[in-house]
Amino acid sequence: MAYAQLLSCHFNCQNSRLSNPVQVASEVFRQSRGSSFLFRNSDTTQKNQRRIVMNMQEERASKAVHDSEMRIPHVLTVAGSDSGAGAGIQADLKACAARRVYCSTVITAVTAQNTAGVQGVDIVPEEFVAEQLQSVLSDMHVDVVKTGMLPSPGIVKVLCQSLRKFQVRALVVDPVMVSTSGDILASPSVLAGFREELLPMADILTPNIKEASVLLGGVPLKSVSDMRSASKLIRDMGPRNVLVKGGDLPDSLEAIDVFFDGEDFFEMHSPRVNTRNTHGTGCTLASCIAAELAKGSSMLQAVKVAKRYIETALDYSRDIVIGNGSQGPFDHFLALKNISQSSLRQDRFNPNDLLLYAVTDSGMNRKWGRSIADAVTAAVEGGATIVQLREKEAETGDFLDAAKICLKICRSYGVPLLINDRIDVALACDADGVHVGQSDMPARVARTLLGPEKIIGVSCKTPEQAQQAWIDGADYIGCGGVYPTNTKENNRTIGLDGLKAVCLASKLPVVAIGGIASSNARSVIEIGVPNLKGVAVVSALFDRECVLTETRNLHTLLCEAAAALTK
Numbered sequence: 001m002a003y004a005q006l007l008s009c010h011f012n013c014q015n016s017r018l019s020n021p022v023q024v025a026s027e028v029f030r031q032s033r034g035s036s037f038l039f040r041n042s043d044t045t046q047k048n049q050r051r052i053v054m055n056m057q058e059e060r061a062s063k064a065v066h067d068s069e070m071r072i073p074h075v076l077t078v079a080g081s082d083s084g085a086g087a088g089i090q091a092d093l094k095a096c097a098a099r100r101v102y103c104s105t106v107i108t109a110v111t112a113q114n115t116a117g118v119q120g121v122d123i124v125p126e127e128f129v130a131e132q133l134q135s136v137l138s139d140m141h142v143d144v145v146k147t148g149m150l151p152s153p154g155i156v157k158v159l160c161q162s163l164r165k166f167q168v169r170a171l172v173v174d175p176v177m178v179s180t181s182g183d184i185l186a187s188p189s190v191l192a193g194f195r196e197e198l199l200p201m202a203d204i205l206t207p208n209i210k211e212a213s214v215l216l217g218g219v220p221l222k223s224v225s226d227m228r229s230a231s232k233l234i235r236d237m238g239p240r241n242v243l244v245k246g247g248d249l250p251d252s253l254e255a256i257d258v259f260f261d262g263e264d265f266f267e268m269h270s271p272r273v274n275t276r277n278t279h280g281t282g283c284t285l286a287s288c289i290a291a292e293l294a295k296g297s298s299m300l301q302a303v304k305v306a307k308r309y310i311e312t313a314l315d316y317s318r319d320i321v322i323g324n325g326s327q328g329p330f331d332h333f334l335a336l337k338n339i340s341q342s343s344l345r346q347d348r349f350n351p352n353d354l355l356l357y358a359v360t361d362s363g364m365n366r367k368w369g370r371s372i373a374d375a376v377t378a379a380v381e382g383g384a385t386i387v388q389l390r391e392k393e394a395e396t397g398d399f400l401d402a403a404k405i406c407l408k409i410c411r412s413y414g415v416p417l418l419i420n421d422r423i424d425v426a427l428a429c430d431a432d433g434v435h436v437g438q439s440d441m442p443a444r445v446a447r448t449l450l451g452p453e454k455i456i457g458v459s460c461k462t463p464e465q466a467q468q469a470w471i472d473g474a475d476y477i478g479c480g481g482v483y484p485t486n487t488k489e490n491n492r493t494i495g496l497d498g499l500k501a502v503c504l505a506s507k508l509p510v511v512a513i514g515g516i517a518s519s520n521a522r523s524v525i526e527i528g529v530p531n532l533k534g535v536a537v538v539s540a541l542f543d544r545e546c547v548l549t550e551t552r553n554l555h556t557l558l559c560e561a562a563a564a565l566t567k
Ligand SMILES: Nc1ncnc2c1ncn2[C@@H]1O[C@H](COP(=O)(O)OP(=O)(O)O)[C@@H](O)[C@H]1O
Pocket: 180, 207, 208, 209, 245, 246, 247, 248, 255, 256, 257, 270, 271, 272, 273, 274, 275, 278, 280, 281, 282, 283, 285, 307, 310, 311, 314
């Protein structure tokens, strides 16, 4: 369909359904903050007051920048909202967050959009775009501005005015005109503003094949060689660098982008990922370039990192299904597939899971000629309520393979699986959590790496360590060695008195460990401290001929001992 025809089909900004979004927003703010809040459509006094507030904000912003020790890289995206959150502002926010850069937003349009296409566009009045720009740029130290959908010439104009008023380190322009679905997102009349004002200010322009063709007056681009010629001609319009994106290049086994910096051409190749989930790749690529520039990268390095990020994210998300249309979004955080698996376990952590805590030992399983999978299957079948893989001698690859198999087994029994010490293995297999010792990865760092929902246990011998574990965000304490044991050399035993002291000082549930077996488990439980939730055992289960029988017997004993306490 011709550009002009598409325009009349889809571009319904004049028939705006949000009759005056500014008034609506103003009313919401007035109600939530009290009627004295300064806002739009105000009289002269209010305008003056607003100017004073803005001046104060500007002063505060520059003071904050000078005072601050830790500068946070900051990208401002000036773009349209995509209700389906695959592209536009939403993609920009996700891309910057994934690349660990702060992102503020100036919204130029609100689109009703999903995986089938764009059903409606409502343009934000240019005065209000100007006001959003003023709010952000006058207060927050923005390193890089990235632009996406700029639907009207007036919006291009106010943006250029703001960019002249507030200096930023770099300007990334993604000349969004047509969505992947073929819907028009900017009036052709913006082209004049692009050519005259915006492009000469841009540090990089990132057109896709269709947009490069529109910028060049309709010349078709059919090959990498056409993309090279286009990048050169487009650079003559003013941007310091040009990246012509080849996601839509027909008949190509690779996704090839052409970068031109005025002197050299660089072809960025990546395998073409066979997926419908490419909605928002262009917005994401430009945001990622902006994020890398905000961190201080050179332009070429920023483009290379951005291209690699897109390739990884597309590959990870190739088979996710969101929406029924032909243009699906991808997963910027490479996390959605993991979440849908781990949500099979409803509760994050139930302290009663500590009742019979089975800790594996590869040496013992080898001695008795069984695989770790067989050992874990027998333990959970016999009643183990939580399992920890403790494979001190295993190679990383073997450990990960074992962890994946054991995770499947444990999930099928609804039993959590923790990994001893190896946060990387826990992350790689999406285990339920980790157990760390005092000289392993600190619990606080483990929590940062694993996120809020994973289970973290910490080995503690003293009340002080127990208090620290709570401060660090642990979920439970493994306390011992209670009795002497062969599984840990040079491990000081603390006895039942030491165990009791830790339990009484701890805000967390405790599991006792060290030399515990059927012969002494009852006396451990009988110390009768409410937060002592169970016992962790190694040899008493795995250094025996039949893991299943041993686990069953110990489970019965523990249930009886716990029940006797509540009588
Ligand atoms: N199927 C794909 N496989 C790998 N990379 C892709 C694929 N589709 C697009 N890309 C890459 O995503 C980025 C955005 O390209 P493109 O889809 O052409 O932009 P736009 O989203 O603006 O149309 C480019 O780096 C391009 O090479």
